[in-house]
Amino acid sequence: MPEIKFYNRQPVPMEMHKVKIVQKLNLLPAAERLAKMKEAGFNTFMLHNGDIFMDMLTDSGVNAMSDNMQSAMLRADDAYAGSETFYRMRDKLEELFGIQHLLPTHQGRACEHIIAQHFVKPGNCVIMNYHFTTSKAHVTRIGGHVEELVKDEGLIPKSNLPFKGNIDLDKVAACIEKEGADNVAYMRIEAGTNLIGGQPISYENMKAATELAKKHGILTVLDASLLQDNLYFIKVREEGMKDKSIREITRMIADLFDVIYFSGRKFGFGRGGGILVRDEVLFHEMEDYITMFEGFLTYGGMSVKEMEAMIIGFEETMDLDIISQGPQFIGHCVKELDALGVPMITPGGGLGAHIDARQVVSHIPSEQYPAGSLVAALYLCGGIRGMERGTLSEERNPDGTEHIASVEMVRLAFPRRVFTLSQTEYVIDRVKWLYDHRHLVGGLRFVHEPKTLRFFTGKLEPVSDWPEKLLEAYVKDFGEDQ
Numbered sequence: 208m209p210e211i212k213f214y215n216r217q218p219v220p221m222e223m224h225k226v227k228i229v230q231k232l233n234l235l236p237a238a239e240r241l242a243k244m245k246e247a248g249f250n251t252f253m254l255h256n257g258d259i260f261m262d263m264l265t266d267s268g269v270n271a272m273s274d275n276m277q278s279a280m281l282r283a284d285d286a287y288a289g290s291e292t293f294y295r296m297r298d299k300l301e302e303l304f305g306i307q308h309l310l311p312t313h314q315g316r317a318c319e320h321i322i323a324q325h326f327v328k329p330g331n332c333v334i335m336n337y338h339f340t341t342s343k344a345h346v347t348r349i350g351g352h353v354e355e356l357v358k359d360e361g362l363i364p365k366s367n368l369p370f371k372g373n374i375d376l377d378k379v380a381a382c383i384e385k386e387g388a389d390n391v392a393y394m395r396i397e398a399g400t401n402l403i404g405g406q407p408i409s410y411e412n413m414k415a416a417t418e419l420a421k422k423h424g425i426l427t428v429l430d431a432s433l434l435q436d437n438l439y440f441i442k443v444r445e446e447g448m449k450d451k452s453i454r455e456i457t458r459m460i461a462d463l464f465d466v467i468y469f470s471g472r473k474f475g476f477g478r479g480g481g482i483l484v485r486d487e488v489l490f491h492e493m494e495d496y497i498t499m500f501e502g503f504l505t506y507g508g509m510s511v512k513e514m515e516a517m518i519i520g521f522e523e524t525m526d527l528d529i530i531s532q533g534p535q536f537i538g539h540c541v542k543e544l545d546a547l548g549v550p551m552i553t554p555g556g557g558l559g560a561h562i563d564a565r566q567v568v569s570h571i572p573s574e575q576y577p578a579g580s581l582v583a584a585l586y587l588c589g590g591i592r593g594m595e596r597g598t599l600s601e602e603r604n605p606d607g608t609e610h611i612a613s614v615e616m617v618r619l620a621f622p623r624r625v626f627t628l629s630q631t632e633y634v635i636d637r638v639k640w641l642y643d644h645r646h647l648v649g650g651l652r653f654v655h656e657p658k659t660l661r662f663f664t665g666k667l668e669p670v671s672d673w674p675e676k677l678l679e680a681y682v683k684d685f686g687e688d689q
Contacts, residue, residue, distance in 0.1 A: 220535040223528045224624055227274065234260040234590050236688050237678050241587060244674065248666025249583045249651055251592045260590030261626070261634060263619040266533075266558055268314075268472035271624035276476060276519045280512040286505075292514045293505035296481075299518045303454070303525070304461040306483040308490035310497050311507025311514075314480045315432050315470025316341040321482065321496040322393070322428060322468065327351040331392040334382055334425075336374035336408060336416075337361070337400040340600055342430065344660060347602075351392060354382050361403055362613050364563045365553050369444040371406035372399045372437075374416050388423040397430040398437040398460070402596055403614055405433065405537075405558035407440035410448060410460060417463040427463065432470040434460075435530045436557025442527065454525045465489075471509075475524065476623060477517035479509035533557065533623050536631060540619065543635050549642045552616060559620035562638065564597060568648050573598050573611045575650025575670060579662075581641075582617045584648045587674060588681050589637035589689075594618045599651075600662045644680055649673030 211221045235243065235258055247253035251264060262269070284291040297309040312318050319342045327333065329350030335342070337357045346353050356378040361371040374396065383391060396416060399407035417427045434457075441448050441456055448456060461467060465486065471479035484490040494504060501508040523529050534557055541555035550566035564578035571577040578597035585591050597615035604610050619634060641648075655666035682689075 219628060220532065220539050222624075222627065223532055224273075232260055233257060234689070237587070237682050237685075238687065240590060241674055241678055244583060244586060248655065249579070249669065250662070250665055250667060251582055251586060251594065252663055253666070254586070254592060258590075259586075259592045261630060262592050263559065263621070263634070264592050264594050266473060266620045266622045267470065268478045269622045269625065270473075270476045271622070272476055272516055273519065273523060273624075276516040276523070279515040279519045283511040283515045285511050288503050288505055290505045290511055292511040292518075296514050296518050299521050300481065300483060303457055303521060304467060304483055305458055306461065306467065306485050308484045308487060310482040310484065310490070310493060311505070311509055312480040312482065312497070312501050313508030314472055314478070315430075315468065316345070317501060317508065318468035318470070318480050318482050319345045321493060321500070322466065323349055323351070324496060325493055326392040326426065328392070330390065332382070332386045332390055333392050334374075334379060334394040334420075336372055336396055337403055339397060339401050339430070340660060340662070342395065342397075344602070346392075348659075354386075356382060357400065357403065361400070361406060364404075364550065364566070364614065367554055369407075369440070369554065370409040370412065371403065371556070372397070372408035373412040374408070376412075376415055376419060379416060379419055383419075383423050383425070388425055391423075391425050393426040393428045393466075394420045395428045395430060396464075397433070399433050399440070399557050401433060401558060402600070404552035404561040404616060404618075405436060405556035406552075407437045407444075407556060409445050410441050410456065411445070413460060413463055427465050429460070429464040429467045430469070431467050432473045433557055434469065434474055435524050436534055438524075439527070439530050439534050440557070452525075453527055453530065457525065471513070471517045471520075474521075475517035476520035477513045479507075479513050479517055481507070533621055536621050536626070536628075539628075540621075540631055540635060544638055547635075547639045547642075549638060552614075559618045561596070562593075562617040562619070563615070564617050565615035567642060567645050570646070571648070571650045573615065574609050575652065576667070577650070578615045578617050579667065580648055580651050580669075583651070583674070584641055584677055585617065585638065587678055588641050588644075589633070591619070591634055591637060594620065595662060599665075602659065602661070640681070640684070644677065647673060647677040647680060 323345035331351040467483040538555035540560040550563035552561035576599040579595040579599040597612040601610040651667040
């Protein structure tokens with residue numbers, strides 16, 4: 208949307224909606240937050256939502272539905288097989304992406320499971336601009352390996368590069384030569400890159416990468432879960448795209464890929480997922496996975512009510528006024544914190560605002576999970592639940608040593624159409640306070656460490672009494688009830 212001008216102040220992001228349904232929030236007193244953090248094993252995933260004031264863990268499945276989405280749920284056809292809801296969903300996706308064949312799934316990681324299961328054999332390579340936790344885990348579980356070939360500048364936390372998610376074409380060519388094209392199961396492009404700050408990839412880079420893959424007969428796969436934000440950034444940042452509509456850019460991107468999958472918990476504002484397969488023969492080869500692992504071919508583990516809502520959500524994703532709010536609120540948060548001296552991942556990307564934890568708590572060794580420590584500290588200092596995106600989110604090396612993450616971040620996700628500007632200002636204030644008292648934050652160590660995706664359910668403990676000392680300083684400034 209165009210920036211709304213103000214008469215007597217600097218512009219700020221504007222909510223392009225009005226609130227009609229609300230949910231009460233709860234801010235526990237500081238001492239109670241410490242008790243809840245201990246119960247959760249210093250893992251924000253293990254907190255109860257009722258104990259959280261600002262839930263910025265993720266934008267997955269927690270986006271606000273519009274009135275049109277909610278009303279559409281009333282028309283759902285709940286037939287087990289042959290539901291008309293499915294055909295409406297398939298037709299809408301074909302209209303937007305130009306691909307006829309849809310395999311419905313219950314969410315994005317189910318898509319990743321099916322794609323990896325079908326294409327990856329032990330020893331195979333999967334090329335990615337950057338991995339996502341579950342996309343990599345599905346490949347490695349089967350015995351494949353992932354080559355992350357994002358451009359080097361994409362890993363520089365502070366810059367003004369508009370497309371830090373771009374894949375390095377020279378690295379891709381070298382990887383194909385080294386591995387052999389026959390050993391590359393597929394090339395997966397994530398638009399945009401979750402684990403390096405929601406940074407987008409340009410259309411031109413996707414076009415060049417997919418042309419290179421197809422030259423060598425390599426299947427091309429698009430993870431469109433975060434496509435909504437990436438469409439916005441292509442529209443406003445990429446030369447030659449400013450006159451294109453969101454609908455036109457969507458189709459241009461889709462035409463580059465053989466397979467497209469998405470998490471409807473992100474793309475579409477609902478809860479579900481799907482795989483779009485261009486080739487009919489390949490589509491039929493993959494059908495059995497749906498009936499084996501998900502459900503029947505016309506619901507795939509989803510609620511048909513959610514499917515009807517997502518159909519409207521897909522169409523709302525084509526509206527620039529709707530999809531601009533997330534990146535604009537994120538951009539505002541990043542700019543304000545950056546101006547206050549807080550090390551941020553810049554420029555602001557999609558999904559959320561990302562704090563450069565490696566710089567904020569540089570005194571904490573990577574083996575003591577700096578981002579994990581900082582995200583726990585942020586809950587203690589304001590009831591804000593963010594997500595660790597760093598070494599704790601990695602899996603250990605085969606010899607048991609830590610796999611140190613390329614970037615160490617705290618993600619403050621902005622669920623779409625959920626938070627107001629005043630709530631965003633509260634988050635900015637508490638992050639700044641924590642930054643000014645960062646010397647009080649210490650490290651964490653595991654007391655229960657799952658072998659796979661440990662960041663979801665692992666339990667940790669502080670290496671010292673730093674949480675108590677941090678809260679003592681916080682209460683001195685804000686009082687016990689804050």
